[in-house]
Amino acid sequence: MRIGVHVRVGDGYRAAVEYARRLGCTAIQIFAGNPRSYRSSPIDSEGLDAFARLRAEAGVDPCVIHTSYLINLASEDPKIAGGSLRLLKYDLEVAAIGGIRYVNTHLGSYGKRDRGEGFDAACALLEAALAGISPGVYLVLENSAGAGSLCGGTLEELGRFVKAIDHPQLGVCLDTAHAWAAGYDIGSQSGVDAFVEEAAERIGLDRVHVFHFNDTEVPLGGNRDRHWHIGRGLIGIEGFRALAARPDLREKTAILETPGEEEDDARNMAAIRALFDDSAL
Numbered sequence: 001m002r003i004g005v006h007v008r009v010g011d012g013y014r015a016a017v018e019y020a021r022r023l024g025c026t027a028i029q030i031f032a033g034n035p036r037s038y039r040s041s042p043i044d045s046e047g048l049d050a051f052a053r054l055r056a057e058a059g060v061d062p063c064v065i066h067t068s069y070l071i072n073l074a075s076e077d078p079k080i081a082g083g084s085l086r087l088l089k090y091d092l093e094v095a096a097i098g099g100i101r102y103v104n105t106h107l108g109s110y111g112k113r114d115r116g117e118g119f120d121a122a123c124a125l126l127e128a129a130l131a132g133i134s135p136g137v138y139l140v141l142e143n144s145a146g147a148g149s150l151c152g153g154t155l156e157e158l159g160r161f162v163k164a165i166d167h168p169q170l171g172v173c174l175d176t177a178h179a180w181a182a183g184y185d186i187g188s189q190s191g192v193d194a195f196v197e198e199a200a201e202r203i204g205l206d207r208v209h210v211f212h213f214n215d216t217e218v219p220l221g222g223n224r225d226r227h228w229h230i231g232r233g234l235i236g237i238e239g240f241r242a243l244a245a246r247p248d249l250r251e252k253t254a255i256l257e258t259p260g261e262e263e264d265d266a267r268n269m270a271a272i273r274a275l276f277d278d279s280a281l
């Protein structure tokens with residue numbers, strides 16, 4: 001697998017790539033803008049060119065853009081739906097200009113809306129976003145922790161999105177903390193095998209491009225979105241060892257979204273890298 005961490009780009013792209021390189025990353029995830037604002041700054045094409053060059057030089061590629069937390073594709077409020085589509089298109093355009101392979105997004109929440117109606121509305125917005133997608137860019141839908149009316153808490157539902165829209169550049173990102181919170185017991189080899197086999201059946205592994213590797217202290221099926229250090233939460237190191245050992249995931253990209261500062265990122269990266277060193281023996 002290509003492995004990396006989510007990196008803040010507030011100090012510039014050079015500092016972000018330097019940070020990832022220091023940690024031994026072979027992939028990276030960023031926000032393209034402020035993840036809590038509907039306003040987007042003008043696209044910095046020169047900066048993105050430099051970012052692509054620096055990533056290539058450091059071997060830190062692919063890159064994933066995580067979209068804004070404000071995106072809700074299933075909203076019945078036309079302002080929120082329109083704003084969500086605009087944010088999604090912006091990130092897809094940044095990806096196209098910056099040679100960035102993946103744009104990862106949350107689907108949002110059905111709220112009080114009828115789920116079927118919300119599903120159809122989300123599909124329509126995704127289709128509108130995909131209509132303008134550039135070659136080489138993939139839009140990936142992230143599984144949620146599955147609380148209440150959140151979209152995408154199950155592999156079955158993610159599979160329905162992928163099949164209903166049926167676009168070759170639409171795929172999925174599986175976040176381990178969210179999967180655990182949604183009730184998938186991925187703390188053991190047999191649990192991981194069952195999870196990956198269900199993903200293969202419902203979605204197709206060729207559509208699962210990205211993993212988010214996060215441990216969590218939320219109990220199994222607890223439906224809350226909290227990330228914790230690798231091997232120090234309730235999923236535990238064996239779950240990640242089982243994921244690292246699967247040959248059918250070897251071409252995928254894994255991003256850590258664990259809390260803390262550089263020393264925490266370094267420790268979490270080292271914990272994951274050690275699993276790959278083990279499985280290569």
Ligand SMILES: [Zn+2]
Nearest residue numbers: 066105106142
């Ligand atoms: Zn996310």
Ligand SMILES: [Zn+2]
Nearest residue numbers: 142175212257
């Ligand atoms: Zn995630």
